[in-house]
Amino acid sequence: MLVNLFDFVLPQELIAQRPVSPRDSARLLDVTPDALHDRTVRDLPNLLQAGDLLVFNDTKVIPARLLGTRASGGKVEVLLIRRQGADRWLAFARPGKRLKNGDILTFGALAGRVAAKHDDGSIDIVFDRGGAELMAAIESAGAVPLPPYIRGGTADARDRADYQTLFAKVDGSVAAPTAGLHFTPELMAALDDAGVRTANVTLHVGAGTFQPLRVDDTEQHTMHAEWGEVPQATANAIATAKRVVSIGTTALRLLETVARDGPIRAWAGETDIFITPGYRFRVVDLLLTNFHLPRSTLFMLVSAFAGLERMKSAYAHAVAARYRFYSYGDCCLLRR
Structure with missing residues (x-):
């Protein structure tokens, strides 16, 4: 249709x-x-x-929006999409085109490595910890992933x-x-x-x-x-x-x-x-x-x-x- x-x-x-x-x-x-x-x-x-x-x-x-930095010092925003393993997630990243396999991304005390890039613009990211420890770190470092139609996707404590x-x-x-x-x-x-x-x-x-x-x-x-x-x-x-x-x-x-x-x-x-x-x-x-x-x-x-x-x-x-x-x-x- x-x-x-x-x-x-x-x-x-x-x-x-x-x-x-x-x-x-x-x-x-x-x-x-x-x-x-x-x-x-x-x-x-x-x-x-x-x-x-x-x-x-x-x-x-989950607070799936992670704001961090690349090894070059540039800013990066990652939206986690789906867990692929204990320490591995499928994600979207901005600016995604600048990322390369092996790049290290840092989100405060949490770090991850770009393990793969996909044709649809998504990436695989492997974090420096897994399981419950990783989820606790995401809970601490992440933000609520509001849709862009709500305040430009910018969440606050109420959300x-x-x-x-x-x-x-x-x-x-x-x-x-x-x-x-x-x-x-x-x-x-x-x-x-x-x-x-x-x-x-x-x-x-x-x-x-x-x-x-x-x-x-x-x-x-x-x-x-x-x-x-x-x-x-x-x-x-x-x-x-x-x-x-x-x-x-x-x-x-x-x-x-x-x-x-x-x-x-x-x-x-x-x-x-x-x-x-x-x-x-x-x-x-x-x-x-x-x-x-x-x-x-x-x-x-x-x-x-x-x-x-x-x-x-x-x-x-x-x-x-x-x-x-x-x-x-x-x-x-x-x-x-």
Whole structure:
């Protein structure tokens, strides 16, 4: 499909720069088959049914942006993408073209060596320590890797908490599963009282989240692979759920990846699934997701889920009603 089919006018001032407080006071656009309803996230228990299963992504955002120096004294910025081993990471670097294999990069007390350069501009970097010691050093030296749409990607102390969900427990993401940012302990208690069940999956969100489409046709776009896992307990819960409600596009992508080979089961591996209109969904019945950017793979996914024309209408309403977009913004509830 032509990428320009997924374009729309988004005023820059609608891209949220901070989350609302409390988190569950964010606005929620309830997109039903025949109407659009302006609500808040706190209304969610009344919009769901007893026996529904909410599936959350429990990945934890690591402070993956490292600012340091090259041996020449020049500055370097590294964005960690995916762990390749105990001491080895795939990363993007700026200025990447100036780096050579063997170059030593220093980030305060942490150092790494450029081990390989790849055609897509990424590098392999091997650090001077591994395992838990490396993760502790990254936690100390790194910064929250905000998308460039939020304050130019410059994070501050508030973002350490703001850009992490209530469910975050498995280190590995360079971007938050942002639909999960809306949930509070109070909202979870209300959902439990309504008979709504919950389960977790893990999908480590990669740098592909930040990458714009640089092609004219969706068939020419290549998705970055991301690692995920579906526990057996979650597979069992899905098998008995009244309806499966994916909290965010990351959980949906993982569930639909596993379901391509049959019923949901325990699974771990990489996925590069790219969902566009025409895709046949196998698992997810409802989707809670934030508002996405024009021409993005995420807007293509929600258009596949709820219908392109319906989503264009919903987004036009959201723009006119001044909903807040993207990672720190508001959300919508979609039916398949």
